[in-house]
Amino acid sequence: MSSSQFTPEIKTVDLEAQAQEFLKTAAFTTRLDDIIAWGRKNSLWPLPYGTACCGIELMSVMGPKYDLARFGAEVVRFSPRQSDLLIVAGTITEKMAPVLVHIYQQMLDPKYVISMGACASSGGFYRAYHVLQGIDKVVPVDVYIPGCPPSPEAVLDGVMLLQKMIENHDPRPWKDSWKVPQFLTQPQS
Numbered sequence: 798m799s800s801s802q803f804t805p806e807i808k809t810v811d812l813e814a815q816a817q818e819f820l821k822t823a824a825f826t827t828r829l830d831d832i833i834a835w836g837r838k839n840s841l842w843p844l845p846y847g848t849a850c851c852g853i854e855l856m857s858v859m860g861p862k863y864d865l866a867r868f869g870a871e872v873v874r875f876s877p878r879q880s881d882l883l884i885v886a887g888t889i890t891e892k893m894a895p896v897l898v899h900i901y902q903q904m905l906d907p908k909y910v911i912s913m914g915a916c917a918s919s920g921g922f923y924r925a926y927h928v929l930q931g932i933d934k935v936v937p938v939d940v941y942i943p944g945c946p947p948s949p950e951a952v953l954d955g956v957m958l959l960q961k962m963i964e965n966h967d968p969r970p971w972k973d974s975w976k977v978p979q980f981l982t983q984p985q986s
């Protein structure tokens with residue numbers, strides 16, 4: 798018996814030709830706003846506004862273990878003009894409020910805001926005159942993430958929730974009716 802009798806038969810498949818054949822018969826339809834939303838939700842560019850311990854926790858979300866890249870949101874930008882997702886992670890004092898608003902105004906539209914942790918969402922345990930008792934006093938917030946600090950899993954959950962909102966075209970009245978807070982536009986006496 799010759800050795801050639803034991804050679805297994807190798808069949809080659811021309812995947813490209815098959816794909817071309819499939820494309821001749823198949824059609825893919827969608828709505829324009831659906832495909833735009835699909836693109837937006839999978840290409841969020843976050844601006845991390847970390848002011849305290851939550852900022853450190855946010856760093857771990859970007860690292861290899863939790864890897865925010867899996868959700869298309871790893872391109873962290875430190876310029877508001879290149880960002881569409883503001884992640885506020887930490888305590889915001891009254892003095893920082895105008896800066897936060899300024900940054901929010903400079904961001905690209907459509908833009909989104911995640912409030913990460915107790916301090917950003919409500920002032921946390923800093924029940925003090927100089928601490929903003931929640932960033933929603935000055936900017937419109939889409940997703941609040943509870944915790945002190947929130948776990949990386951909770952942050953990922955918040956990002957996924959925002960992605961769901963974008964995909965579903967959820968109305969955002971808090972954003973649509975947002976104005977610069979009056980106390981920031983009045984001159985200080």
Ligand code: SF4
Pocket residue numbers: 849850851852886887888913914915916917921944945946947
């Ligand atoms: S919520 Fe807790 S962990 Fe986050 S900034 Fe405030 S004190 Fe720090």
